[in-house]
Amino acid sequence: MFAAMPAPVNDPNHGFCRDCLTQQRDLAKRCIQCGSPRLARHPELYRLHLAHIDCDAFYAAVEKRDNPELKDKPLIIGGGKRGVVSTACYIARINGVRSAMPMFKALEACPDAVVISPNMEKYVKVGREVRAMMQALTPLVEPLSIDEAFLDLSGTERLHGLPPALVLARFALAVEKEIGITVSAGLSYCKFLAKVASDFRKPRGFSVIGEAEAVGFLAEQPVTLIWGVGKAFAAVLERDGIRMIGQLQTLERNELMRRYGTMGDRLFHLSRGMDQRVVLPDQDAKSVSAETTFDTDLASAADLVPILRALSEKVSARLKKAGIAGRTVVLKLKTQDFKIRTRNRQLGDPTRLADRIFQTGLQLLSKETDGTKFRLLGIGVSDLSDDARADPPDLVDVQARKRAMAEGAIDTLRDKFGRHAVETGYTFGKGRSVHPPEPLDD
Numbered sequence: 001m002f003a004a005m006p007a008p009v010n011d012p013n014h015g016f017c018r019d020c021l022t023q024q025r026d027l028a029k030r031c032i033q034c035g036s037p038r039l040a041r042h043p044e045l046y047r048l049h050l051a052h053i054d055c056d057a058f059y060a061a062v063e064k065r066d067n068p069e070l071k072d073k074p075l076i077i078g079g080g081k082r083g084v085v086s087t088a089c090y091i092a093r094i095n096g097v098r099s100a101m102p103m104f105k106a107l108e109a110c111p112d113a114v115v116i117s118p119n120m121e122k123y124v125k126v127g128r129e130v131r132a133m134m135q136a137l138t139p140l141v142e143p144l145s146i147d148e149a150f151l152d153l154s155g156t157e158r159l160h161g162l163p164p165a166l167v168l169a170r171f172a173l174a175v176e177k178e179i180g181i182t183v184s185a186g187l188s189y190c191k192f193l194a195k196v197a198s199d200f201r202k203p204r205g206f207s208v209i210g211e212a213e214a215v216g217f218l219a220e221q222p223v224t225l226i227w228g229v230g231k232a233f234a235a236v237l238e239r240d241g242i243r244m245i246g247q248l249q250t251l252e253r254n255e256l257m258r259r260y261g262t263m264g265d266r267l268f269h270l271s272r273g274m275d276q277r278v279v280l281p282d283q284d285a286k287s288v289s290a291e292t293t294f295d296t297d298l299a300s301a302a303d304l305v306p307i308l309r310a311l312s313e314k315v316s317a318r319l320k321k322a323g324i325a326g327r328t329v330v331l332k333l334k335t336q337d338f339k340i341r342t343r344n345r346q347l348g349d350p351t352r353l354a355d356r357i358f359q360t361g362l363q364l365l366s367k368e369t370d371g372t373k374f375r376l377l378g379i380g381v382s383d384l385s386d387d388a389r390a391d392p393p394d395l396v397d398v399q400a401r402k403r404a405m406a407e408g409a410i411d412t413l414r415d416k417f418g419r420h421a422v423e424t425g426y427t428f429g430k431g432r433s434v435h436p437p438e439p440l441d442d
């Protein structure tokens with residue numbers, strides 16, 4: 001569906017539609033395929049890999065999802081002990097309501113607002129669901145809060161069959177469809193500007209800041225855009241007559257450090273769009289998984305097993321790339337009526353092998369294929385560690401050892417010739433035609 005069109009790096013017209021994901025050149029105002037005006041277009045679109053994703057008015061969006069009567073009403077999540085606004089929906093924001101505003105002021109500005117006290121348990125649960133979907137894109141997910149995270153998508157193009165920009169757009173659509181809330185995404189070459197970008201066109205935003213434009217773009221922005229420049233420090237800069245980032249760009253590093261100490265070093269680098277910080281995945285609550293929603297509900301093992309195999313290979317490829325392994329294999333199924341079943345099994349030692357993940361998933365799946373129709377299948381591993389202790393040679397199970405060696409050989413070939421160079425018997429077995437992995441991340 002998404003032809004892997006080689007993208008010329010400096011073609012400013014190259015882009016895609018954020019609603020149907022059709023890639024197209026010569027973009028008019030609307031998508032040539034579906035007519036949507038939501039087009040992504042940028043000369044560096046297919047070169048950038050660092051993303052920041054932020055849910056739009058998160059708490060309010062979850063409450064609106066769960067009570068459609070609130071959809072067109074101004075909604076404030078807040079009250080509680082501190083008596084301030086936690087989140088205001090966009091309708092309330094139009095009326096002047098802001099986060100952290102005292103409730104009485106918010107209600108002065110927007111007397112018609114519906115006020116709901118926060119249900120953190122629910123938001124944490126939804127936040128985890130969004131996080132799990134991010135982790136299906138890349139193991140390099142660094143959460144900043146319950147509803148936002150950095151993602152490093154470099155090197156995932158071969159896994160997804162799509163460049164990061166399209167993976168990101170497809171993710172935003174999947175969150176809307178699967179979870180029922182919206183996100184905004186920023187795409188850039190560094191953390192600083194990815195976060196700036198995601199904040200740019202909320203809600204349902206998709207903004208790109210490329211390397212070529214970074215310095216010029218920053219020059220026009222206020223200093224408060226820089227990470228760590230809050231009200232107090234902005235006042236210090238203001239006293240020195242500095243209000244815009246462009247002014248910082250004219251000052252040398254030594255001068256900035258003389259004036260502002262270590263903060264001067266940050267001002268020097270960030271004002272010029274230089275940010276070397278890497279994305280650090282969350283070390284505790286981590287899992288690596290892949291899942292897919294089917295076009296039509298599936299019940300039989302014959303249909304589900306090849307998909308399980310393809311997903312296991314995806315998970316394994318991510319683990320190998322990140323140099324990590326997982327000790328608990330987790331199978332996830334969503335039934336026709338949206339009930340989620342998760343089943344897990346702990347292994348004797350951590351694994352990163354597709355075959356072990358698949359075999360374990362198969363045992364778990366065999367107990368669930370009782371005629372129930374499923375709309376989603378996922379497989380993953382948790383209890384992550386580095387892969388030093390993973391998959392010790394199994395002296396008892398000679399077959400398993402042989403399969404592990406074969407998998408090592410397949411990996412080598414795939415590294416050399418691309419991931420479709422070798423297809424295993426399960427993915428293309430028994431004359432069934434199973435799509436290659438691209439559509440699986442729906």
Ligand SMILES: [Mg+2]
Binds near residue numbers: 055056058
């Ligand atoms: Mg947010």
